Amino acid sequence: MGVGGEEKRYAFVVFSDDWGRHASSCQHLFERIGGEHRVLWVNTIGLRGVKADGFTFFRGMEKIRSWLKPMKKVGEDFYIFSPVMLPVFGEGWIAKIHRRLVGVEIRRAMRRMGMEGAILWTTVPTAVDFVGRLGERGVVYYVTDDYHLWPGGDAAKIVRADRELTEKSDLIFACSEVLEDTHRNEKAKTVLLPHGVDFEHFSTLKPEPEELRAIPRPRICFFGLIYEKIDLALLREFALVRPGVQMVMIGPIGTDVSRLEGLANVHFLGAKSYAELPAYLQGMDCFIVPYVSDEETKASGPLKIRECLAVGKPVVARAIPNLEGFGDVVELYGRSEDFVGAVDRALGDGRVEERRERVRGETWESRVETIMRALTEVMGKGC
Structure with missing residues (x-):
């Protein structure tokens, strides 16, 4: 029996923070989901702009090291993929070329895992650039912050990406009632998913x-x-x-x-x-x-x-x-x-x-059960 009581497995392509860098809510969830379902976790570029400081330098070096070994297995049918990604997104010609090249690399990684009809799951609004390009069966947007308010980011572009992703999503999970209210739309099912705890x-x-x-x-x-x-x-x-x-x-x-x-x-x-x-x-x-x-x-x-x-x-x-x-x-x-x-x-x-x-009862396992119920309702059972 799978996580949340589902016998059939889902396949996920996850766009989020770098796996293992810190214990984010998305990582807590997929540590548990990944035990029963196939996961390709895509390490992405952050939303903040590049600054000339020590913190940014060391983060840049971490990214370069991850690019040298882009595919890493962390569990049965669970891989971390670190494509070469630059801090560009949107409609410019450089962003379009970059999106196409990265999309090719992600699809190649999906083929290596035998993934078809995967669910595109993202915590970052800029992943909207890949919606419709990966043969996904549906889109899940897990909203954990009001991203355009992050310091150092391009607020206007992030607002546009967030709005577009919200409109293109089939299922939206929000960690707070404020974010749940601001990400409702007529197409998607919106679910309040507070953080859990180990x-x-x-x-x-x-x-x-x-x-x-x-x-x-x-x-x-x-x-x-x-x-x-x-x-x-x-x-x-x-x-x-x-x-x-x-x-x-x-x-x-x-x-x-x-x-x-x-x-x-x-x-x-x-x-x-x-x-x-x-x-x-x-x-x-x-x-x-x-x-x-x-x-x-x-x-x-x-x-x-x-x-x-x-x-x-x-x-x-x-x-x-x-x-x-x-x-x-x-x-x-x-x-x-x-x-x-x-x-x-x-x-x-x-x-x-x-x-x-x-x-005591607000565990990550209980949050995964909520996720699986919502996925079954919106997208049917796994493959």
């Missing part, structure tokens, strides 16, 4: 890493990409007002953090693997999700909220529409000036089991 991974107790033992308590923690959407000014203010509280930052740095460097109670530990992460998180006393308040964050559905709750420690987060339903177990703040008080209250909240129980 509950056992985050709730199982693990030994404290040696690296944490030198950091006094209490410890508050942010984990994830440290970039423009994190309110670093707010974190600096907190660190100065509460010098006895240690702020632990876990994740890659993608922006200027000089305002926090040098503060005695701020600790940058760098990126940790998905396997390492639970041990670090269990050594914290409170988690913080201090996004800036803008249109992008208001439409988002933070993946890490359920992971924090599975650990069982208190959580303080910027109040956004998608988190309103967690108000009973997450300390939400609307104004920046309320952040310090929210953290103070959270540090005294010992409801570990209540927080864990809140997300």
Whole structure:
């Protein structure tokens, strides 16, 4: 019996972030879908523009290395494909030639896997360039962000691609109600698909890493990409007002953090693997999700909220529409000036089991069941 109860298998061509680079929601889903269905995962170019900085340089080198070995098997009937892709899309002649060449390479990879009538699944709107070119049986758009609001991207082109892909999709999954509302159309079935959580991974107790033992308590923690959407000014203010509280930052740095460097109670530990992460998180006393308040964050559905709750420690987060339903177990703040008080209250909240129980049933497996039911309804059974 397949994932979600389907006996017959589907074939998927997936356009998304680079496989294995970070634990995205799409990767969590296809780690489970891929065990029962055929998957060709296409590593794509991001939506942000190219910048002359160290972060972009190292990402570029990662891409070039992946192009040297474009086809990689990661499971039975599960391959990662890294075609040479440039940051061009749309209607220009260079984009058209590029689209044709990449399309040929993807179709060749599909033939190697014996794929016919695959489902084109994408998390990136620019994959609209390949709709109708791969012999797909249908199109699924998995919307996890308001992409045109990402910093550094060509907003006008992304808006057009997003609108066109929405119109051409047969099935749309959205991680938040805001995104669900903005991606409805008469043709496609639209389904709310909140992020899930690997509950056992985050709730199982693990030994404290040696690296944490030198950091006094209490410890508050942010984990994830440290970039423009994190309110670093707010974190600096907190660190100065509460010098006895240690702020632990876990994740890659993608922006200027000089305002926090040098503060005695701020600790940058760098990126940790998905396997390492639970041990670090269990050594914290409170988690913080201090996004800036803008249109992008208001439409988002933070993946890490359920992971924090599975650990069982208190959580303080910027109040956004998608988190309103967690108000009973997450300390939400609307104004920046309320952040310090929210953290103070959270540090005294010992409801570990209540927080864990809140997300125990919201697993990635349950989300895959939702996906398979919707696919069967819209596209019929697998091949």
